[in-house]
Ligand SMILES: Nc1ncnc2c1ncn2[C@@H]1O[C@H](COP(=O)(O)OP(=O)(O)OP(=O)(O)O)[C@@H](O)[C@H]1O
């Protein structure tokens with residue numbers, strides 16, 4: 001099923017002579033259930049593309065159809081709701097709150113979504129089990145390894161049961177062994193039906209994906 005469709009999407013910064021295209025005429029269709037790597041040099045537009053897909057960033061031209069709906073027509077409130085229920089975000093440096101326990105970190109998106117305490121507990125316990133973090137529930141991020149922190153960040157991205165996981169260099173801060181454990185987690189999520197899109201500089205990560213999207217100077221190649 002067609003999940004994401006970008007038609008001639010561009011993102012420009014600046015005006016006239018100073019105009020710079022971070023993305024230029026991107027056409028791409030992503031179906032549900034895909035496991036995709038986005039690769040390309042630094043500054044080529046990978047994060048911009050991922051953030052536009054996740055509705056965290058805006059585009060300046062073109063059309064974005066998400067689940068058959070034209071995103072350009074939605075107001076901020078609707079977009080925020082979409083974002084919460086459709087996407088789970090994972091970033092390179094985890095973005096965990098150090099003053100919160102693992103449990104409380106994972107709870108954050110559920111609180112935003114106004115989920116009851118009882119349901120929050122069930123969902124959190126479920127993702128803790130899935131990511132083998134049950135014994136870390138009351139620990140704080142500073143007491144965990146990098147790989148464990150990244151798994152907490154993935155648990156937090158998953159807890160709202162999103163359809164689409166967007167990960168911006170999720171293994172970038174990890175050694176290769178820990179990175180491959182994290183990659184296994186993404187592959188498992190994909191097997192369970194999630195659409196997963198991962199930005200990576202790592203060939204080995206890209207090789208494990210079903211499809212590779214390459215960007216150079218804001219344009220898709222290959
Ligand atoms: N707010 C901004 N104003 C102007 N230019 C910007 C802005 N944000 C990003 N850019 C430019 O857009 C281009 C694409 O940036 P983007 O962050 O998408 O690259 P990237 O492929 O993710 O790079 P990296 O691998 O280093 O993370 C870069 O050249 C960057 O300098």
Ligand SMILES: [Mg+2]
Pocket residue numbers: 046047048168
């Ligand atoms: Mg980037």
